Amino acid sequence: MEETTVHIETVRTREIRRNVGTLTGLGKSLIAEGQRHPITLWKDGTLISGFRRLRCHFLLSGGQNRTGFKHIHAVFVDTIEDAAKRLLADAQDPECAQPMTWSDACRLWELMRKLDEPAALKRAEAARRRGVELRTKTQLGERKPGRSSHRTDDYVLTVLAEPFGISAATARRVEVIYQTATGVIGADEKKRQKAERIMGELDARRATPWASYQELMGLKQRTPAAKAQAEPVESADAAKQISAWDRALPPLQGLISGLSELGPPSRDLTWEQVGPVHAQLSYARRELEKMIKQMKEISNR
Numbered sequence: 001m002e003e004t005t006v007h008i009e010t011v012r013t014r015e016i017r018r019n020v021g022t023l024t025g026l027g028k029s030l031i032a033e034g035q036r037h038p039i040t041l042w043k044d045g046t047l048i049s050g051f052r053r054l055r056c057h058f059l060l061s062g063g064q065n066r067t068g069f070k071h072i073h074a075v076f077v078d079t080i081e082d083a084a085k086r087l088l089a090d091a092q093d094p095e096c097a098q099p100m101t102w103s104d105a106c107r108l109w110e111l112m113r114k115l116d117e118p119a120a121l122k123r124a125e126a127a128r129r130r131g132v133e134l135r136t137k138t139q140l141g142e143r144k145p146g147r148s149s150h151r152t153d154d155y156v157l158t159v160l161a162e163p164f165g166i167s168a169a170t171a172r173r174v175e176v177i178y179q180t181a182t183g184v185i186g187a188d189e190k191k192r193q194k195a196e197r198i199m200g201e202l203d204a205r206r207a208t209p210w211a212s213y214q215e216l217m218g219l220k221q222r223t224p225a226a227k228a229q230a231e232p233v234e235s236a237d238a239a240k241q242i243s244a245w246d247r248a249l250p251p252l253q254g255l256i257s258g259l260s261e262l263g264p265p266s267r268d269l270t271w272e273q274v275g276p277v278h279a280q281l282s283y284a285r286r287e288l289e290k291m292i293k294q295m296k297e298i299s300n301r
Contacts, residue, residue, distance in 0.1 A: 005071045016107045017051045038073040040086040087163035101203040106178035158279045173213035
């Protein structure tokens with residue numbers, strides 16, 4: 001991912017971000033300090049990250065004696081894994097970290113699915129061959145019966161959820177709401193309008209993805225059952241720890257299964273095999289970091 005310079009008019013843009021926010025501060029920074037971070041382009045020149053920086057360059061390039069803004073620093077990527085790394089790096093910088101709305105994120109995920117189609121076909125074929133290989137080993141008694149932990153469904157969301165600080169499951173639920181609102185998922189007019197309203201509340205940060213998904217699907221909100229008075233009541237801190245373990249154990253167990261399936265490190269392993277395990281490891285790491293932070297806060301009280 002070497003940095004290069006491209007003319008702003010050669011960048012292929014899609015309508016991802018409907019509102020780039022106020023650009024005054026970013027414009028002043030570009031004039032005074034120059035461009036600190038390159039934008040991210042797919043190998044065909046499609047813009048993936050850096051909508052605000054590109055827009056600022058267009059605005060500044062029209063000014064007197066500002067012809068230098070007709071070119072912009074960029075990095076080209078050709079895998080969604082590298083795209084995710086660039087998105088994550090941008091999200092960690094205050095100048096670039098203007099959060100997308102959930103609708104913006106869904107449009108970006110939709111774009112990345114299209115760009116990733118050739119690689120997705122290769123992953124599916126590799127998964128098919130891997131499945132045949134595992135079934136053969138099982139039949140020959142070289143492997144215990146069981147399902148493989150490798151999955152190709154929603155692989156794009158598994159990789160791209162991390163830069164947004166959410167799980168692939170949460171990303172998929174947001175995507176279902178968006179696709180229902182935009183008609184990608186067939187639904188009657190009443191449900192589509194309901195999805196539009198819910199999506200608006202999500203974009204305005206007045207609702208959480210899980211609660212919004214439950215409302216759209218007509219699921220009951222989960223409420224803890226009342227405890228009998230004779231039963232000892234756990235402290236709030238203990239309850240938080242139990243809840244954290246409940247969230248962390250499944251991905252850790254999946255990670256262990258994935259690592260056992262891969263076996264020892266080998267040059268024969270492909271990214272299609274290692275990628276899903278890497279995504280699980282990243283998720284497990286975030287959950288453990290949250291738990292450790294929580295334990296420190298509780299111990300310091």
